[in-house]
Amino acid sequence: MRKSLRFFREYCRNFKEIGSVVPDSRSCVNSLLRMAPFATAKVIVEFGSASGAVTREIIRRKRPGTIFISFEKNPRLHGHLKASTKGENVFLVNEDVFNCPKVLADVFGILEKGVDCIVSTLPCSCMDFDGLLRHSVLPVLKDNGHFIQYMHTLTLLKGFNAKRYLRKHFTRLHSDFVLFNIPPALVYTCLRTPRNAP
Secondary structure, three states, rough: OOHHHHHHHHHHOOOOOOOOOOOOOOHHHHHHHHHOOOOOEEEEEEEEEOOHHHHHHHOOOOOOOOOOEEEEOOOOHHHHHHOOOOOEEEEEOOOOOHHHHHHHHHHHHHOOOOOOEEEEEHHHHHOOHHHHHHHHOOOOOOEEEEEEEEHHHHHOOOOOHHHHHHHHHOOOOEEEEEEEOOOEEEEEEEEEOOOOOO
């Protein structure tokens, strides 16, 4: 309950940066991570840890040797998560995801196309989503890497559709509808395969 109240307070302070009034449901988290390549991934990055619901499940599912780097620019949410969340090869970064390529290179030595999977719970309608894909996702994501993004269905009512941007940059796209979430959500799992691959 305390986490939900804390999350709600942060939503009221930063409603353009936090996509929901409550943390994501177990169903939503499971749908987000269902197709993540935990068995093979060496580097996993999360965009927007927020309450940590997805963060903690990634830590639970990943292999011990896999490096996991989670970005959260809200200092209060980052501080609460860092105080309560630990794990092997887990790094919680208080940075804007638009600085992701620089942080990965300068702090972690992870250069271009060095990430196997990116999981994003950012409210994509409240930002330059195409710019995020071009500047923070594609430069670091490996060929055959996974990008997983969710979008609340209420966002569709605003006229924003993430799928049209994702189709510009990814060769394969799978979508799931999550009814048991507040609000219901769409989860997109995108694969970046070389254009000449079968």
